Amino acid sequence: MIALRVIARNDAVKRRHPLGKTLRGSHQLLLNDIKPHPDANTRSGVLSEGHWPNATVPYELDPDFTLEQQVMILANFYTIESNTCVKFVERSNETDYVFVLRGVTGECNSYVGKIGGAQTLTLSVNLTEDEWSCFKNQIILHETLHALGFEHEQNRYDRDDYITLNWDNIPCDSRWNFEKEDFNSTTTFDLPYDYVSVMHYSNNVGGIDPDVPVLIPKPNYGFQIGNEGLGVLDVLRINRMYNCSSPYS
Numbered sequence: 001m002i003a004l005r006v007i008a009r010n011d012a013v014k015r016r017h018p019l020g021k022t023l024r025g026s027h028q029l030l031l032n033d034i035k036p037h038p039d040a041n042t043r044s045g046v047l048s049e050g051h052w053p054n055a056t057v058p059y060e061l062d063p064d065f066t067l068e069q070q071v072m073i074l075a076n077f078y079t080i081e082s083n084t085c086v087k088f089v090e091r092s093n094e095t096d097y098v099f100v101l102r103g104v105t106g107e108c109n110s111y112v113g114k115i116g117g118a119q120t121l122t123l124s125v126n127l128t129e130d131e132w133s134c135f136k137n138q139i140i141l142h143e144t145l146h147a148l149g150f151e152h153e154q155n156r157y158d159r160d161d162y163i164t165l166n167w168d169n170i171p172c173d174s175r176w177n178f179e180k181e182d183f184n185s186t187t188t189f190d191l192p193y194d195y196v197s198v199m200h201y202s203n204n205v206g207g208i209d210p211d212v213p214v215l216i217p218k219p220n221y222g223f224q225i226g227n228e229g230l231g232v233l234d235v236l237r238i239n240r241m242y243n244c245s246s247p248y249s
């Protein structure tokens with residue numbers, strides 16, 4: 001069960017961040033939102049050992065989050081709990097856990113899967129109106145699914161059957177975000193390609209020209225991809241990854 005601890009906020013830190021203009025609209029997710037695994041040779045992909053034992057994720061919330069922000073994080077944990085067998089429990093003395101860090105530089109990011117020890121999931125808050133905030137259900141769910149062990153849907157090894165990448169519109173230093181996963185170390189859980197996964201980037205994400213698509217669905221060019229909430233196939237994927245005995249597995 002999720003427990004909410006009310007903690008005083010320390011709002012003494014006020015800094016501007018340089019990435020506030022990275023996103024446009026409500027249907028966008030951040031590029032570069034996967035933290036590199038500390039051991040690059042031990043990638044925590046969907047088939048590896050990076051799953052949380054007993055489908056239970058111990059967590060701590062940064063005490064600098066406001067009560068409202070804590071409630072929003074826990075509400076998104078509950079969205080996952082109520083649809084799957086995954087549980088989020090407030091950490092007592094567990095060694096491996098997620099520390100949800102209050103960021104102030106515009107970052108929203110997470111490691112993929114359990115990496116061992118304390119691992120941060122960073123959610124930045126907006127301290128001024130023109131700064132970026134991660135406090136959108138879409139982003140909190142997305143980063144939490146990374147922590148559970150999920151990669152981006154558009155990086156599935158079979159994605160070329162479903163989308164075309166417009167490489168000309170992707171900055172060179174962002175192209176690594178769109179590399180396909182390895183067939184031998186990841187699985188699709190025998191589920192269809194999911195254009196409306198909360199783990200799928202939107203059509204124009206990170207484009208050099210923001211009005212030109214980066215990801216083009218096949219065969220319907222104009223179909224809007226991505227999702228602001230947890231989709232049906234997202235739920236199925238979680239249940240299959242964590243072997244939930246659920247009607248949705």
Ligand SMILES: [Zn+2]
Pocket residue numbers: 033034142146152
């Ligand atoms: Zn991501």
